[in-house]
Ligand SMILES: [Zn+2]
Ligand SMILES: [Zn+2]
């Protein structure tokens with residue numbers, strides 16, 4: 001029994017709660033053929049906006065569905081200690097909700113929730129909470145600014161930040177997150193990242209057991225990809241991570257953040273899984289690494 005408990009604790013638990021790009025799948029205001037079909041099929045074909053939950057107390061990004069995710073997957077947002085925010089786009093950082101962490105809206109939630117994000121994320125936090133944040137709630141949510149190519153120790157997590165290739169107006173971030181010798185690499189949202197990330201990860205001893213990759217365009221080739229990747233880009237990133245020694249034979253690669261424009265049916269993604277040796281994420285997919 002003791003041994004089993006120890007094993008459970010040692011694993012890092014990674015849950016993909018949402019796996020769609022900003023507009024959702026089906027897209028919020030869309031009546032294209034792909035969205036119509038996905039509405040009819042339902043189930044695993046439905047995708048909410050991107051959120052990854054780690055060990056129940058760390059969330060990468062906080063989409064508009066964060067509350068719905070907590071009900072659907074049976075966890076309590078009161079247990080969340082940290083949020084690492086990749087960038088300020090609304091599908092990754094829905095800051096209005098933070099006014100609810102106190103007053104008559106919430107109790108029993110422990111120490112202040114620590115949010116980590118770039119300067120633009122901090123600006124969005126201020127904008128979205130300005131009108132409704134009660135003075136008694138404000139100390140319960142703390143915004144911390146972080147920058148690319150930095151090392152942080154946050155609670156029991158080691159965090160390396162990397163620059164994404166995603167926005168001209170902010171330093172969007174990618175994350176390597178480690179706990180107890182287990183490593184998770186979070187590579188979205190981004191187009192092909194700059195070459196410097198591979199050396200930085202390697203120099204800082206990053207060893208990823210699980211990598212999630214921006215595959216917004218899935219199998220679409222021959223299109224302009226300034227902010228996101230397709231499967232061929234993902235394959236190139238994977239080969240560079242392996243060459244840098246950040247990933248090995250046992251590393252799992254997950255593709256995610258799909259757009260309705262890619263018609264991301266599970267049956268179509270299964271073909272990419274087979275051809276490229278990746279796992280296509282769906283809402284609720286979970287790993288113990
Ligand atoms: Zn996004
Ligand atoms: Zn559509």
Ligand SMILES: [Zn+2]
Pocket residue numbers: 087089166189
């Ligand atoms: Zn974005």
